[in-house]
Structure formats: C-alpha cells, structure tokens
Amino acid sequence: MTQPIEVLDKLVREMVREQRSRRRFKYLMWIGTLAVISTTLAVEHFTSDGADAKEITARIDVSGPIAEGEAASAESLKKSIGQAFADTRTKAVVLKINSPGGSPVQAGYVYDEIKRQRGLHTNIKVFAVITDLGASGAYYIASAADEIYADKASLVGSIGVTAASFGYVGVMEKLGVERRAYTAGEHKAFLDPFQPRNADETAFWGEVLRTTHNQFIEAVKAGRGDRLKSADHPELLSGLIWSGQQAQQLGLIDKLGDVDYVAREVVGASKVVDFSTKDNPIDRFAKRIGTSVAQELSMSLGFSGQSLR
Structure with missing residues (x-):
C-alpha cells in the first residue's frame, strides 16, 4: 500500500x-x-497626434455608408469636426471621403455642422478630398467644404434621391396567399409591398422624393456657387455620376489631388493628424x-x- x-x-x-x-x-x-x-x-x-507640430492639417474620414450607427454617422462626424476645429494647432480641416452616400438626414446634419464651424472659425478652411467614391450623400457633405479635390479616376456626384422596394402581389396570387393589413388611415400602408400599387400614392411618394432631391440640389448650389456648371449641364443634378476628370470640368470639384497634396501644397501644414472617431486602443x-x-x-x-x- x-x-x-x-x-x-x-x-x-x-x-x-x-x-x-x-x-x-x-x-x-x-x-x-x-x-x-x-x-x-x-x-x-x-507619433499620431502631432504633439510636436505647431500647425496641423486635421483629417476626418468619411468612409462607408452615411447612416446612424455607422462609422460615418452624423453623431460621429460632428464630434470629430468639433474636435478638429477646437484644436488650436489646426490650420485647415480635410474631409477624406470614400462613401456611396446614405441617409439625407444624416448628411444634412453634417453639412450644417461644417457650415456652422466655418462661420465660427473663419480662419480655418475646410477641404473635401474624394478618394475612390464621393456619391450622393457623401457629395452632399463635400459640397459644404471651401474646395473639393479628387483623383482623375474618382467617382463623383450622383446628386439624386432613391427609394426602392419589391412588389410581391403577383407571386402571392400565384401561391394563393391573401394579404390582410389592418390600418387606421386610408393611406397608412401605402408602402406595403404585398399590396397593389395605387396611382395617387405613387404620385405622392414621388413628390416626397422630389422635395428631398430639391433640398439636396439647393445645398450643393449653395456650397459650390458659380463653380457648378449646372446651367449648361442640367444632367449634373440628375443622379448621374462622373469621373474626377469630368467632375473638374463640370465644376463638381475644384482640382485633382490627394490628402497629402492638399496638406503640403494648399494648406501649408504637412503634418496630418487624424481626428476621426476610432475604436479606443x-x-x-x-x-x-x-x-x-x-x-x-x-x-x-x-x-x-x-x-x-
């Protein structure tokens, strides 16, 4: 044992x-x-906050969909914009844009905040730099800047509004399925894809979209002014998208260049500091x-x- x-x-x-x-x-x-x-x-x-620099170019990324809860939400971008303007070293703010657009409400909030900050800090210019894509709501935001830059192959514009869905009425009829929707209000379910389209409701929804489109157009015209060649090219405001080279000729952008070029040659503060909202370390x-x-x-x-x- x-x-x-x-x-x-x-x-x-x-x-x-x-x-x-x-x-x-x-x-x-x-x-x-x-x-x-x-x-x-x-x-x-x-190394990242430019603590040793007396003057900096403040960079803010506008990447991905412009929507609540996304990296490019109005809440996130407005916070970054406020921080960038508040920094005493900031000589200029650059919006680095690579986005297909998104919510007109979120884009409008950011547009208004840029305008407000420009009014409070008249000595600080705002530049928008479009990389691969600056479309729809992203261009809405860009038009609030003093100047817009892009690459010759960037995609710029898409000044339009869209709302898409599917219609399942025919499929339901083939399957023998009946849709039952109970509402209070004659048109409460007018966007229901399981019910037939109504001509009056379709016209009404089209007017809503046109109103939003006009708001977009007015914001772009206010930002771009006489630089926009829309009088000679009404298709500019039709939702079409253009290359950076075409966009420059049409007045959608001012010049060709990237963030480093703008910081070095235009702003004169080559130290670029990222003020984008990020995950913490x-x-x-x-x-x-x-x-x-x-x-x-x-x-x-x-x-x-x-x-x-």
Missing part, C-alpha cells in the same frame, strides 16, 4: 506545481499584454489578437464605446 500512496502523493504534487506554473504564466501574459498596450498608447500619443488591440482575454481586459479596465484618436 505504501508505493501507491507515494505515487499518488507525487502525482498531486506535480499537479499543484503545474497549476502554479500555469498561474504564473497567466500573470506574466497579463503583465506583457499591459506592457504592449502601454507602449502602443505611448507611441500613438507621440484597448478595443483595437482586442480585435488584433482576437482573444477573449483581451476582451475581458478591456472591460476590466473600464474602456467602452469609442474615443477620439
């Missing part, structure tokens, strides 16, 4: 030793993680390594939501 007990005792001791070793390794991993994050924060602070680190440990670390340190970079 003595030998089995000794073997069991050794086994238990080994298990305890292994658990302690794992625990120490886990602590070291946490310490190493914190050290990496601290180093990342320090590097970002001293902890969240970025968590996404990078893709582990639950990093996610737990983010929560335990109290980081949530987004922060300005």
